[in-house]
Amino acid sequence: MRRRALLAFGAVVGVGLIALVAVAGLEHKSGAFTLGVAPAAGVARVAPQQELCQRPIDVVAPFEKVWLQLGTYGRPGQPFALTVSDASSDRTIARARVATRYGDNEALTVPLPRTVPEGERVAVCVRNAGDRAIAPYGNSGLSNQPSAAYRDGDKQGGDVAFVFIRDEPSTVLGLVPSIVERASLFHGGWSSTAAYWVLLGLLLVAPASLAALAVRAAVRDST
Amino acid sequence: MPTEHLHRETASSATTTPGARGRRLSRPPAALLFLLVATFVLGGVWALTVPPFQAPDEFAHVAYVQSLAERGDLPGDGNRPLESTEQHLATGAANSLQTAQQLLVKPEWSKRQENLWSAREDRLGEHARADGGGPNPASSNPPLSYLSMVVPYEAASGGDFFARLSAMRLASVLLLLVTVTAVWLLAGTVFGPRRPQQLAAAALAGLLPMMTFLSASVGPDSLLYALSALTLWLGARVILGNARVVDVVALCAVTGLAVLTKATAYALIPAVALAVLVGAWRAREGLRRVAVAGLVATAAFALVVTPWLVIARANDRPATGQLQGASPASDVNARELASYVWEYYLPRLPFQTEYAPLGEWPQAYETWFKRAVGAFGWLEIRWPPAVYAGLLAVWLALIGGAAVALFRRRRTVDRLLMAFFVLAVVSLLAGLHWSEYRIAESSGGLLSQGRYLFPLLPLAGLVPAAALLALPNRWRAPALGAFVGGLIVLQLFSIGLVATRFYA
Numbered sequence: 001m002r003r004r005a006l007l008a009f010g011a012v013v014g015v016g017l018i019a020l021v022a023v024a025g026l027e028h029k030s031g032a033f034t035l036g037v038a039p040a041a042g043v044a045r046v047a048p049q050q051e052l053c054q055r056p057i058d059v060v061a062p063f064e065k066v067w068l069q070l071g072t073y074g075r076p077g078q079p080f081a082l083t084v085s086d087a088s089s090d091r092t093i094a095r096a097r098v099a100t101r102y103g104d105n106e107a108l109t110v111p112l113p114r115t116v117p118e119g120e121r122v123a124v125c126v127r128n129a130g131d132r133a134i135a136p137y138g139n140s141g142l143s144n145q146p147s148a149a150y151r152d153g154d155k156q157g158g159d160v161a162f163v164f165i166r167d168e169p170s171t172v173l174g175l176v177p178s179i180v181e182r183a184s185l186f187h188g189g190w191s192s193t194a195a196y197w198v199l200l201g202l203l204l205v206a207p208a209s210l211a212a213l214a215v216r217a218a219v220r221d222s223t
Numbered sequence: 224m225p226t227e228h229l230h231r232e233t234a235s236s237a238t239t240t241p242g243a244r245g246r247r248l249s250r251p252p253a254a255l256l257f258l259l260v261a262t263f264v265l266g267g268v269w270a271l272t273v274p275p276f277q278a279p280d281e282f283a284h285v286a287y288v289q290s291l292a293e294r295g296d297l298p299g300d301g302n303r304p305l306e307s308t309e310q311h312l313a314t315g316a317a318n319s320l321q322t323a324q325q326l327l328v329k330p331e332w333s334k335r336q337e338n339l340w341s342a343r344e345d346r347l348g349e350h351a352r353a354d355g356g357g358p359n360p361a362s363s364n365p366p367l368s369y370l371s372m373v374v375p376y377e378a379a380s381g382g383d384f385f386a387r388l389s390a391m392r393l394a395s396v397l398l399l400l401v402t403v404t405a406v407w408l409l410a411g412t413v414f415g416p417r418r419p420q421q422l423a424a425a426a427l428a429g430l431l432p433m434m435t436f437l438s439a440s441v442g443p444d445s446l447l448y449a450l451s452a453l454t455l456w457l458g459a460r461v462i463l464g465n466a467r468v469v470d471v472v473a474l475c476a477v478t479g480l481a482v483l484t485k486a487t488a489y490a491l492i493p494a495v496a497l498a499v500l501v502g503a504w505r506a507r508e509g510l511r512r513v514a515v516a517g518l519v520a521t522a523a524f525a526l527v528v529t530p531w532l533v534i535a536r537a538n539d540r541p542a543t544g545q546l547q548g549a550s551p552a553s554d555v556n557a558r559e560l561a562s563y564v565w566e567y568y569l570p571r572l573p574f575q576t577e578y579a580p581l582g583e584w585p586q587a588y589e590t591w592f593k594r595a596v597g598a599f600g601w602l603e604i605r606w607p608p609a610v611y612a613g614l615l616a617v618w619l620a621l622i623g624g625a626a627v628a629l630f631r632r633r634r635t636v637d638r639l640l641m642a643f644f645v646l647a648v649v650s651l652l653a654g655l656h657w658s659e660y661r662i663a664e665s666s667g668g669l670l671s672q673g674r675y676l677f678p679l680l681p682l683a684g685l686v687p688a689a690a691l692l693a694l695p696n697r698w699r700a701p702a703l704g705a706f707v708g709g710l711i712v713l714q715l716f717s718i719g720l721v722a723t724r725f726y727a
Contacts, residue, residue: 001697001700004697008701008702008703008705008708009704009705011705012704012711012712013708013711015712016708016712016716020712020716020719023716027723029727033332034327034329036322036325036327036329038325058333058335058336142321144318144321145315145316145318146333146336172723172727178726178727179722179723179726179727181334182332182725183725185317185330185333185334186313186330186331187386187389188382188383188386189382189383189385189386190382190386190389199268199271202264203715203718206261206264207711207714208711211257211258211710214253214257214258214261215254215422217253217254217418218252218419218421219418219703219704221252221253222418
């Protein structure tokens with residue numbers, strides 16, 4: 001009886017684990033990270049030759065594309081330049097130019113010519129290169145507390161809804177090291193990435209083993 | 224439910240020596256111990272994985288505890304902010320408020336931001352922990368669970384804000400162990416000391432992911448679930464044990480503690496009253512015994528609850544929390560209320576008008592089932608619809624099995640014990656629908672959550688336990704193994720789902 005109970009338990013858990021690994025291996029994520037700002041409304045009116053920057057932004061994962069949504073006040077899209085630069089020195093890290101082929105309130109994914117590496121502290125700026133105003137979408141200035149939006153150096157009341165995207169989507173399985181590192185933040189001074197690797201190991205081994213022992217003991221004590 | 228309680232163990236142990244029997248009875252069952260450790264490990268993982276304040280209203284519950292711990296006073300002072308400067312700073316640093324309910328928004332992932340926050344927290348003075356205590360969505364709750372959380376809060380007071388939050392969450396997990404133990408005991412009272420039945424019942428309480436998620440967050444739910452489980456177990460003991468005084472006192476004291484935890488627990492009172500009356504009546508000592516039991520029960524309950532009622536009245540606070548609904552009872556349209564309840568579960572009849580706040584039929588599936596088996600975070604983290612359908616199929620199969628077992632044992636079923644369970648279910652559902660209807664009348668929205676039914680989870684645990692009895696003997700052990708294994712798999716998928724939502 002005990003053997004059959006454990007076989008059934010093992011079969012269910014085994015199939016479940018295989019399914020879990022398969023799902024994590026097949027599900028892809030293209031987002032590198034986000035500022036966590038919902039694109040609710042235009043953050044600021046950016047007149048021709050004006051620039052709206054969101055800074056400082058900690059690059060917690062490398063990216064090659066930037067997603068944003070632009071309003072054009074009912075007019076055709078205006079050309080603009082998107083620049084990623086070092087937040088302290090203004091050194092340009094990557095720069096892309098977008099032509100006019102987009103509509104009002106359209107979401108755009110702007111490819112950059114090179115990867116912005118992890119660990120940088122950057123400013124992401126939209127410079128209006130057209131002859132009519134544009135308005136990058138975002139939300140209130142409380143949306144992302146570490147950074148803020150500045151128009152030509154003046155702090156605005158909102159945050160721009162930038163999303164940073166990888167060229168090559170990663171599988172969830174491939175993101176496990178990042179997930180472990182991120183989960184270890186804001187859980188107390190004791191927490192560290194190493195501690196969370198131990199926690200992951202414990203999760204994968206202990207509950208299933210203990211539950212198997214519980215089933216075995218219950219069946220044994222019933223016979 | 225079958226009620227071959229206690230007698231089987233007595234009969235089987237007649238062949239063992241008195242010493243061996245004593246050892247056997249005094250030693251906790253190995254299956255329960257293993258289950259408790261597994262439950263604690265999983266609870267610990269949930270507690271340390273879910274980002275701060277990504278469980279329902281956790282920010283308000285933490286502010287409540289901090290107000291008690293740092294100011295020695297209940298929250299609700301209109302001249303103070305909801306949360307302390309320290310909590311406000313921590314919430315912003317972790318991007319907690321923006322993340323809540325917004326699937327596209329992630330908590331802060333930057334180690335540098337954590338370090339910056341830590342440096343700022345170090346510069347805060349002691350007053351930064353004590354300047355909260357203002358009006359709080361949780362301040363209508365009674366204080367017992369928050370007082371219990373002051374202990375881990377103080378134990379971790381040398382650590383930073385998030386260390387104290389983690390300590391409170393881990394302490395909350397310990398209460399889940401009480402729930403699991405109480406469900407084990409309830410199953411033992413109902414089925415007798417049959418370990419497979421006890422394990423099946425307790426495993427549902429200990430390993431259901433939503434239960435672990437909620438019990439690993441700061442709030443009154445974890446203590447409410449533990450006390451409700453104890454109430455149901457003690458109620459069964461009172462009914463089957465002819466209302467021994469010690470059981471009656473324990474039952475009513477525990478019910479009183481549950482009432483001091485969350486107003487939801489008032490729904491247990493009719494069932495508790497029934498248990499005391501049935502137990503006393505069964506003692507066959509006449510009306511005097513019933514009267515004595517009633518007096519003892521009332522005294523035990525009053526002794527626990529009265530101090531809070533007095534304090535609440537003296538401080539002009541709502542003593543019964545959410546029992547005081549949004550709109551006055553006189554506004555209730557009985558016909559509309561009946562229609563709302565009907566349409567919650569059953570197809571609308573031709574002569575009924577559509578109750579607008581209800582969503583896609585049946586609302587009960589969305590609220591009671593889907594949100595009970597998988598609606599993590601602030602309800603935004605969901606399974607694909609097919610998963611809910613699959614889990615519903617499993618649950619219906621278990622109910623079918625339990626019904627077969629019940630039918631086969633219909634002559635030996637203790638009907639008054641069944642009445643106790645049914646009354647507990649009906650009272651809670653009636654209370655929840657009454658509250659929801661009144662809130663819907665004033666706000667136009669439905670607010671009930673699947674977790675509101677978790678005080679009844681011990682009874683749900685009896686379903687798989689009974690279903691095992693419907694199977695041929697040789698299939699029971701593998702079925703138990705598959706059931707517990709399925710719960711472990713569901714846990715792993717749930718933790719993966721939540722980790723992916725917040726960290727990928």
